[in-house]
Amino acid sequence: MAQTLSAKVPPGRLQEKWDTYKNQIKLVNPANKRKHTIIVVGTGLAGGSAAATLAELGYMVKSFCIQDSARRAHSIAAQGGINAAKNYPNDGDTIWRLFYDTIKGGDYRSREANVYRLAEISNEIIDQCVAQGVPFAREYGGHLDNRSFGGAQVSRTFYARGQTGQQLLLGAYQAMSRQIAAGQISMYERREMLDLVVIDGQARGIVTRDLVTGEIERHAADAVLLCTGGYGNVYYLSTNAKNSNVTAAWRCHRRGACFANPSFTQIHPTCIPVSGDYQSKLTLMSESLRNDGRVWVPMKKGDTRAPRDIPEEERDYYLERRYPSFGNLVPRDVASRNAKYACDEGRGVGNTKLAVFLDFRDAMQRLGRARIEERYGNLFEMYERITGENPYEVPMRIYPAVHYTMGGLWVDYELMSTVPGLFVLGEANFSDHGANRLGASALMQGLADGYFVIPYTLGNYIASTPLSDVDITHDAFTQAEKDASARISKLLSVQGTKTVTEFHRDLGSIMWDNVGMSRNAECLESAIGLISSLRKEFWNNVKVPGDRTYYNKNLEFAGRMADFLELGELMARDALMRNESAGGHFREEYQTSDGEGERNDEDFAFVGAWEYRGRDSEPMLRKEDLEFENVELTTRSYK
Amino acid sequence: MSHTMTIHLRVWRQAGPEARGRFVAYTVRNVNSNMSFLELLDVLNEKLIHNGDDPIEFDYDCREGICGSCGTVIDGVAHGPQRRTAVCQLHMRHYNDGDTIVVEPWRATAFPVIRDLVTDRSAFDRIVEAGGYVSVDTGNAPDANTIIIPKEELENAFDFAACIGCGACVAACPNASASLFTGAKIAHLAGLPQGKPERKERVVAMVKQMQIEGFGDCSNHAECEAVCPKGISISAIAIMRREYIKAKISP
Ligand SMILES: Cc1cc2nc3c(=O)[nH]c(=O)nc-3n(C[C@H](O)[C@H](O)[C@H](O)COP(=O)(O)OP(=O)(O)OC[C@H]3O[C@@H](n4cnc5c(N)ncnc54)[C@H](O)[C@@H]3O)c2cc1C
Ligand code: FES
Numbered sequence: 001m002a003q004t005l006s007a008k009v010p011p012g013r014l015q016e017k018w019d020t021y022k023n024q025i026k027l028v029n030p031a032n033k034r035k036h037t038i039i040v041v042g043t044g045l046a047g048g049s050a051a052a053t054l055a056e057l058g059y060m061v062k063s064f065c066i067q068d069s070a071r072r073a074h075s076i077a078a079q080g081g082i083n084a085a086k087n088y089p090n091d092g093d094t095i096w097r098l099f100y101d102t103i104k105g106g107d108y109r110s111r112e113a114n115v116y117r118l119a120e121i122s123n124e125i126i127d128q129c130v131a132q133g134v135p136f137a138r139e140y141g142g143h144l145d146n147r148s149f150g151g152a153q154v155s156r157t158f159y160a161r162g163q164t165g166q167q168l169l170l171g172a173y174q175a176m177s178r179q180i181a182a183g184q185i186s187m188y189e190r191r192e193m194l195d196l197v198v199i200d201g202q203a204r205g206i207v208t209r210d211l212v213t214g215e216i217e218r219h220a221a222d223a224v225l226l227c228t229g230g231y232g233n234v235y236y237l238s239t240n241a242k243n244s245n246v247t248a249a250w251r252c253h254r255r256g257a258c259f260a261n262p263s264f265t266q267i268h269p270t271c272i273p274v275s276g277d278y279q280s281k282l283t284l285m286s287e288s289l290r291n292d293g294r295v296w297v298p299m300k301k302g303d304t305r306a307p308r309d310i311p312e313e314e315r316d317y318y319l320e321r322r323y324p325s326f327g328n329l330v331p332r333d334v335a336s337r338n339a340k341y342a343c344d345e346g347r348g349v350g351n352t353k354l355a356v357f358l359d360f361r362d363a364m365q366r367l368g369r370a371r372i373e374e375r376y377g378n379l380f381e382m383y384e385r386i387t388g389e390n391p392y393e394v395p396m397r398i399y400p401a402v403h404y405t406m407g408g409l410w411v412d413y414e415l416m417s418t419v420p421g422l423f424v425l426g427e428a429n430f431s432d433h434g435a436n437r438l439g440a441s442a443l444m445q446g447l448a449d450g451y452f453v454i455p456y457t458l459g460n461y462i463a464s465t466p467l468s469d470v471d472i473t474h475d476a477f478t479q480a481e482k483d484a485s486a487r488i489s490k491l492l493s494v495q496g497t498k499t500v501t502e503f504h505r506d507l508g509s510i511m512w513d514n515v516g517m518s519r520n521a522e523c524l525e526s527a528i529g530l531i532s533s534l535r536k537e538f539w540n541n542v543k544v545p546g547d548r549t550y551y552n553k554n555l556e557f558a559g560r561m562a563d564f565l566e567l568g569e570l571m572a573r574d575a576l577m578r579n580e581s582a583g584g585h586f587r588e589e590y591q592t593s594d595g596e597g598e599r600n601d602e603d604f605a606f607v608g609a610w611e612y613r614g615r616d617s618e619p620m621l622r623k624e625d626l627e628f629e630n631v632e633l634t635t636r637s638y639k
Numbered sequence: 640m641s642h643t644m645t646i647h648l649r650v651w652r653q654a655g656p657e658a659r660g661r662f663v664a665y666t667v668r669n670v671n672s673n674m675s676f677l678e679l680l681d682v683l684n685e686k687l688i689h690n691g692d693d694p695i696e697f698d699y700d701c702r703e704g705i706c707g708s709c710g711t712v713i714d715g716v717a718h719g720p721q722r723r724t725a726v727c728q729l730h731m732r733h734y735n736d737g738d739t740i741v742v743e744p745w746r747a748t749a750f751p752v753i754r755d756l757v758t759d760r761s762a763f764d765r766i767v768e769a770g771g772y773v774s775v776d777t778g779n780a781p782d783a784n785t786i787i788i789p790k791e792e793l794e795n796a797f798d799f800a801a802c803i804g805c806g807a808c809v810a811a812c813p814n815a816s817a818s819l820f821t822g823a824k825i826a827h828l829a830g831l832p833q834g835k836p837e838r839k840e841r842v843v844a845m846v847k848q849m850q851i852e853g854f855g856d857c858s859n860h861a862e863c864e865a866v867c868p869k870g871i872s873i874s875a876i877a878i879m880r881r882e883y884i885k886a887k888i889s890p
Contacts, residue, residue: 278674
């Protein structure tokens with residue numbers, strides 16, 4: 001197999017590639033579409049939009065999700081907004097600018113053609129969502145309102161109060177519901193995909209487990225779309241929903257799909273800090289708060305005065321000081337790292353000293369409490385509910401938390417993985433955000449993939465690929481089911497002394513300490529050893545309660561944990577391989593004299609895609625060289 | 640700014656849909672006041688697992704009050720004592736040392752128990768499938784700003800769109816009616832120009848499905864509004880009735 005991967009980017013000018021592609025692909029005869037069954041795993045923004053759209057086109061769709069309803073996918077929790085290059089505010093935005101900001105924001109580790117297509121499609125997404133009844137914020141005149149978000153210098157973010165993800169997901173869910181009623185989508189809730197079935201080198205189905213009855217089921221199809229979200233929960237604590245996991249993607253990886261840039265993780269700067277060891281997840285405070293809030297810590301180490309008693313001249317507004325032109329709006333990776341430094345220096349605040357202030361005092365003086373309440377009311381309420389503190393009166397305490405994974409299964413321009421017929425959409429793929437994702441661009445990508453990219457690229461695959469008749473009695477299904485079942489038996493049979501959660505916490509702290517905001521070769525090497533021994537311990541000492549024939553959350557988590565234990569090691573390997581700093585991947589050995597990350601475009605302008613080679617062999621690194629024909633690789637500077 | 644306490648729990652345990660359920664008493668010590676209620680159950684479950692017992696099953700995902708997965712009746716109130724708060728956002732600082740808390744699943748014919756505190760709420764999905772959408776295929780949309788919606792109208796519709804579909808309204812209703820849930824979707828879509836063309840068929844189909852699923856009728860107890868974690872107003876039900884009558888008078 002070739003060492004390098006080709007993304008099959010269409011020829012021609014960047015601005016014309018997507019049109020060129022659409023002009024040249026093969027189309028599926030409308031009457032034939034219903035002869036094709038397509039499996040869509042996941043009902044978040046990517047899976048929901050894909051399932052609905054493919055069903056509208058006439059394909060027979062089978063959709064799967066872990067939650068009890070498609071409407072509850074993790075996408076529901078997105079707060080801040082979704083980008084588009086509409087330029088409604090007339091402030092100079094263009095498709096090019098959105099493309100450029102995204103590729104620069106990703107620190108030049110993403111593929112030009114994909115990112116440009118994303119920017120191009122962004123506008124159609126807004127149109128589609130509005131037509132569905134998504135209540136985006138409006139101006140008094142009735143037109144759509146935009147705000148600036150996460151470091152952008154134009155206002156291009158559409159938002160629906162602090163519930164943008166919820167409203168977008170309900171739009172997709174409702175579109176799905178319409179197709180379920182029409183008989184085009186069969187919906188399988190409370191199901192977990194446990195394996196991918198590959199026949200004659202093509203993805204032809206999946207094996208799932210009914211989480212209520214425990215039964216293992218087989219589903220055959222002509223193509224499989226994996227829309228299963230990100231794997232931030234490998235760190236145990238993250239802002240991801242508790243069911244977010246890597247299992248579906250990891251199982252595909254083991255069946256031949258390359259895993260790209262696994263170590264590219266986004267640590268979000270504004271989350272509510274950990275309060276104790278019982279902590280089960282972390283809550284994001286939307287970064288839109290940084291539009292009006294000012295981040296600071298005391299100048300003095302170990303200052304325990306109440307924030308209001310610390311006079312102005314003894315406060316360090318460190319982001320404004322270090323980055324005068326972007327100030328509090330520097331990208332996420334920069335903001336997070338600086339919070340970590342402030343705390344490492346002993347200037348952290350609150351009980352744990354692992355927090356910095358996000359202060360609205362000045363904004364309230366400037367705009368009045370009512371304006372602040374209108375903008376952030378529900379976020380302030382949420383903060384108070386969790387911490388018991390009133391942010392109108394005392395500054396918020398925030399700290400970075402794992403939030404998003406830019407890495408994921410490698411896909412080509414058509415969103416197809418290295419397994420033909422296996423497409424990967426949304427956060428589960430690696431495609432558009434490079435080494436750092438800009439705010440409000442994940443929702444955009446998920447919906448772009450599902451509403452506007454996959455209908456074309458899947459059609460091209462179906463129309464141009466010979467597919468043999470396959471059904472669930474094929475040996476490959478029997479084998480996959482057997483394997484999945486054996487794994488469950490094994491998990492239940494260990495009956496050791498340590499719970500799944502205890503293992504997960506241990507893995508989380510190894511990952512956070514060694515493969516977190518700041519990494520070095522020594523830590524990464526030690527992480528590989530630690531994870532590998534934790535994995536051995538897991539299989540010898542995990543205690544999974546109950547049985548497999550009924551609803552058993554711990555059994556579900558045990559299976560996911562086993563996969564996280566393999567993924568974690570790959571993440572460390574990937575971070576160790578990448579001898580440069582890029583975006584959220586900060587290697588201490590590679591920094592400038594003033595502490596900013598230093599990229600190495602000479603040697604590392606590539607996507608690192610890992611191929612699985614069996615449990616006992618090391619994975620093989622394959623590369624996709626990134627060619628930049630349209631943008632100049634500059635140093636990201638937010639000073 | 641935190642303290643610890645001892646909490647006694649009486650939790651509904653039921654092995655499966657057909658099994659008989661019962662309350663089981665537990666005591667958890669060293670409960671930190673900053674813990675969430677679900678974290679309290681986590682801590683208890685860890686203890687149960689170590690003792691070789693089956694942990695208590697309960698639904699959750701986001702733990703941020705937005706996905707609508709969680710939901711238990713706490714001391715007789717759906718989602719517990721704090722208003723406008725889903726149980727995943729309820730924190731132990733609202734309790735005192737030595738308190739006893741009674742925890743039960745949603746109880747409604749249309750929401751059968753799956754195990755312990757986990758119920759089957761798929762009836763809600765079927766109500767939406769009956770018509771809770773705007774029929775617009777991908778690619779058919781005009782430029783977003785060609786649809787002008789006055790801010791106030793939009794905000795009113797949004798108040799109903801905010802529903803998280805948790806089912807607390809049903810659990811709280813003496814008739815186990817799904818009127819607030821159904822009304823909220825109808826009011827959201829009927830309140831926007833995009834939803835107007837299909838408003839008549841929508842309300843008729845959704846109301847019919849609600850009845851097929853075995854939910855009761857609304858007799859204006861307003862318990863639903865009181866427990867709704869998103870504060871959805873029962874005016875949704877009035878709108879649903881109005882829409883329904885209009886649809887029936889001139890179909
Ligand atoms: C708190 C928070 C706020 C955010 N805010 C924003 C924002 O303002 N703007 C923005 O652009 N982005 C935001 N993001 C990021 C964004 O929400 C996500 O990246 C995006 O929603 C992911 O969508 P998805 O469809 O790829 O996956 P998800 O929404 O995670 O959906 C995954 C789906 O896959 C299913 N699934 C997973 N594994 C399996 C399996 N093994 N078997 C069967 N089904 C499976 C799940 O049930 C689910 O249906 C935010 C993220 C968080 C955590
Ligand atoms: S767990 Fe999502 S609303 Fe409570």
